[in-house]
Amino acid sequence: MVAGLFLVSLFLYPLFSIFSAAMVAPAMVVVGIYMIGRLGQISWEAKESRIAAFFTIMFTVLSFSPANGMAMGFISYAFSMVVAGKGKEVHPVIYVLSGLFLTYLILL
Numbered sequence: 243m244v245a246g247l248f249l250v251s252l253f254l255y256p257l258f259s260i261f262s263a264a265m266v267a268p269a270m271v272v273v274g275i276y277m278i279g280r281l282g283q284i285s286w287e288a289k290e291s292r293i294a295a296f297f298t299i300m301f302t303v304l305s306f307s308p309a310n311g312m313a314m315g316f317i318s319y320a321f322s323m324v325v326a327g328k329g330k331e332v333h334p335v336i337y338v339l340s341g342l343f344l345t346y347l348i349l350l
Contacts, residue, residue, distance in 0.1 A: 273308055290326055294319035310350075313343035 251258060277299070285291045297318040302311025320340040323332045 270306070270308075274302075277302070277308075290319060290322040290328070293322045310347070313347055316340045316343050317347075 281295070284295050294315045298311045298315030300311075301314040302308050305311065316336060317340045320332055320336050323329055
């Protein structure tokens with residue numbers, strides 16, 4: 243469903259581009275509330291989780307984009323797990339998503 247709506251939004255972009263940032267701000271506040279609610283469920287004892295959570299939060303706030311924050315969270319988690327010597331504990335899908343997000347951020 244989401245993929246289909248994104249496909250439709252590609253063609254309706256000129257119409258959607260008339261919305262200003264002021265119209266999107268309330269939705270961003272709600273996203274922030276949901277993100278803050280999940281902070282208690284993070285495994286704060288593990289350095290790798292702390293690093294990924296930090297980068298996710300900081301890049302979301304500084305770039306005003308949850309997608310950029312999520313991208314940096316995936317990338318930093320995969321990188322920190324490899325550096326910590328726990329690379330085999332990471333699911334291969336995380337590495338694939340990290341590579342895609344890295345490409346996305348480089349081309350951005």
